[in-house]
Amino acid sequence: MSSGVETKEFQTEIRQLLDIVINSLYTDKEIFLRELISNAADAMEKVRYLQLTGADVKDGDLPLEITLTADEETHTLTVADPGIGMNREELVENLGTIAHSGSKEFIKRLAEGTQDFKLIGQFGVGFYSAFMVADKVELYTRSYRPEAEGCLWSSDGSGSYTVEDTPDLVRGTKIILHLKEDARDFAKEETLKRIVKQYSGFVPYPVLLNGQKVNTVQALWTKNKNEITDEEYNEFYKYIANAYDEPLFRLHFSSDAPISLQSLLFVPKENFEHWGFGRLDPGVNLYCKKVLIQEQSKDILPEWMRFVKGVIDSEELPLNISRETMQDSALVQKINKAVTGRFLKFLDEQAKSEPEKYKEFYDKFGVFIKEGAANDFGHRNELVKLMRFESMKTEAGKFISLSDYVQNMAEEQKAVYYVNGPSREVIEAGPYLEIFRSKGLDVIYTREAIEDYVLSLMGEFEGKKLISADQAELDLDLPGQEEKTEGEESLSEEALNALTAWLKEALGSKVTEVRVSKRLADSPAIVLSPYGTYSMQRMMQLVNRDLNQVGPAILEINRNHPLIKRLYALHEQNDPFAQTAAEQVFENARIAAGLIVDPREMVNRLYAILERALK
Numbered sequence: 001m002s003s004g005v006e007t008k009e010f011q012t013e014i015r016q017l018l019d020i021v022i023n024s025l026y027t028d029k030e031i032f033l034r035e036l037i038s039n040a041a042d043a044m045e046k047v048r049y050l051q052l053t054g055a056d057v058k059d060g061d062l063p064l065e066i067t068l069t070a071d072e073e074t075h076t077l078t079v080a081d082p083g084i085g086m087n088r089e090e091l092v093e094n095l096g097t098i099a100h101s102g103s104k105e106f107i108k109r110l111a112e113g114t115q116d117f118k119l120i121g122q123f124g125v126g127f128y129s130a131f132m133v134a135d136k137v138e139l140y141t142r143s144y145r146p147e148a149e150g151c152l153w154s155s156d157g158s159g160s161y162t163v164e165d166t167p168d169l170v171r172g173t174k175i176i177l178h179l180k181e182d183a184r185d186f187a188k189e190e191t192l193k194r195i196v197k198q199y200s201g202f203v204p205y206p207v208l209l210n211g212q213k214v215n216t217v218q219a220l221w222t223k224n225k226n227e228i229t230d231e232e233y234n235e236f237y238k239y240i241a242n243a244y245d246e247p248l249f250r251l252h253f254s255s256d257a258p259i260s261l262q263s264l265l266f267v268p269k270e271n272f273e274h275w276g277f278g279r280l281d282p283g284v285n286l287y288c289k290k291v292l293i294q295e296q297s298k299d300i301l302p303e304w305m306r307f308v309k310g311v312i313d314s315e316e317l318p319l320n321i322s323r324e325t326m327q328d329s330a331l332v333q334k335i336n337k338a339v340t341g342r343f344l345k346f347l348d349e350q351a352k353s354e355p356e357k358y359k360e361f362y363d364k365f366g367v368f369i370k371e372g373a374a375n376d377f378g379h380r381n382e383l384v385k386l387m388r389f390e391s392m393k394t395e396a397g398k399f400i401s402l403s404d405y406v407q408n409m410a411e412e413q414k415a416v417y418y419v420n421g422p423s424r425e426v427i428e429a430g431p432y433l434e435i436f437r438s439k440g441l442d443v444i445y446t447r448e449a450i451e452d453y454v455l456s457l458m459g460e461f462e463g464k465k466l467i468s469a470d471q472a473e474l475d476l477d478l479p480g481q482e483e484k485t486e487g488e489e490s491l492s493e494e495a496l497n498a499l500t501a502w503l504k505e506a507l508g509s510k511v512t513e514v515r516v517s518k519r520l521a522d523s524p525a526i527v528l529s530p531y532g533t534y535s536m537q538r539m540m541q542l543v544n545r546d547l548n549q550v551g552p553a554i555l556e557i558n559r560n561h562p563l564i565k566r567l568y569a570l571h572e573q574n575d576p577f578a579q580t581a582a583e584q585v586f587e588n589a590r591i592a593a594g595l596i597v598d599p600r601e602m603v604n605r606l607y608a609i610l611e612r613a614l615k
Ligand SMILES: Nc1ncnc2c1ncn2[C@@H]1O[C@H](COP(=O)(O)OP(=O)(O)OP(=O)(O)O)[C@@H](O)[C@H]1O
Pocket: 035, 038, 039, 040, 043, 081, 083, 084, 085, 086, 094, 095, 120, 121, 122, 123, 124, 125, 126, 127, 128, 172, 173, 242
């Protein structure tokens, strides 16, 4: 390990970020203070925890407070905290590289101008906002570990920084900002006071500005609901979620049994995972009597709830609970169950009381509900109730729940039907709805394979079977459901036998069976999967871009359709064109099923068909 002055290059992404930061607009600049204060508070939170769990912490008596020192003469602002500090390796790791892919994506979009700078705090790169106001940043830091050496990190925000060992520092971090000419206001007390109040009102430690305390420390979640204003809630949300906007939903509750806890949860306005920023980290912090036990706890809530931000505080938790014991602690399970259950109930209530807002929620966060319904067995029933779908009978863009569907069912209808397709238009243009339309039965539209997966896992809902409309063996089980038999000019049984036998031969290994359909009204033919339904195969095709993933099909033909009758006539005349026509009927049915077919074969066949038609 080197101990002298070392000059190091910033990682490419950080250089890009600094470029943007340095040229940021004045109106954006003040958020730098929030970022530095929030880092300081995090570092002290860690010290508090280490001390409570009996770790050996250097300079154990330092009061846990953040000090801001503003000097209008030297145009400097110093932000200091007695937090855990960093040793040399940590310093280089934390303030020279970016590990999280989401942060890299964020920087890329910032550079393209398609992302708002204010979100910087949510992407783990908040420290660099210091360069919005400073043309030189010096950071002195000493780790809490008794054996560690102090260090000075320094940079002017261009391509590189220096690190050097520095003796005689006390524990924690001190950041000296040499303010740029256009940012000298940030050495003025009144400016700083205003910014602390605006952005950092909920820091759980005293913030001292030139020796004077400028914030009130409070754990909002422990207060009584009716003593808290909306503004306070929103400010608190902004603080804990590093957000600049207001939350979409808020849930504040306490419970005594089966476990004593207080919780304040928020659903943000936006889903960053949705925007392609990579997987979200959990957003709920675990406290015991206002002491942070675990930040962004992975164990306290199910994985699908990672979009929720907030706090859970339970006095029953032992302070020294470790990561390992967390996972299998019965207490943690109890908290998990209580909070998840309450949150699910809350969403259900919101869906009823504020359907429009719930729709906004579902549009953005529905992916998590579906993920939970697929993976979280314990809460599947509640989660499925929160899922929303369009259906044949809803207007485009309007949603219903499975419960709505069941309520609207005719008495004699025994099952809930659903069909999968990439869009409403594609589903409605396809042949799968024909029989349902003719019988006046509603069909739920699923868009994603995960929805089909969940419905097939469920098997039934409120005592009704869940049945996919493209299921090969479809028994609508309605009184008076007669077989669709021959109209006047329909093909005879004999002709149908001959035609299906020939089609089976003509299509070879592409089909397992060719039969007469009971479900078609307008389309000449339909394909069904011998393995159940097609939604999984469609997804596999899309993911693997492999046309052969689908396997053979069951082909059903419509005995009343003119095209099928004509096909039979051609076959009877031994016209070789019958083969081409049969293949194209089959391929069309596969396209209508949303499957990807081989375009090369198709194009040649279509030319042959055109040629004949143009004769
Ligand atoms: N005052 C500090 N004391 C100790 N470590 C710090 C301090 N400030 C920053 N760090 C370390 O540097 C890392 C990077 O800080 P940065 O602000 O860029 O991102 P972050 O704190 O991880 O994310 P966010 O800004 O969203 O809180 C932190 O995770 C922390 O490990």
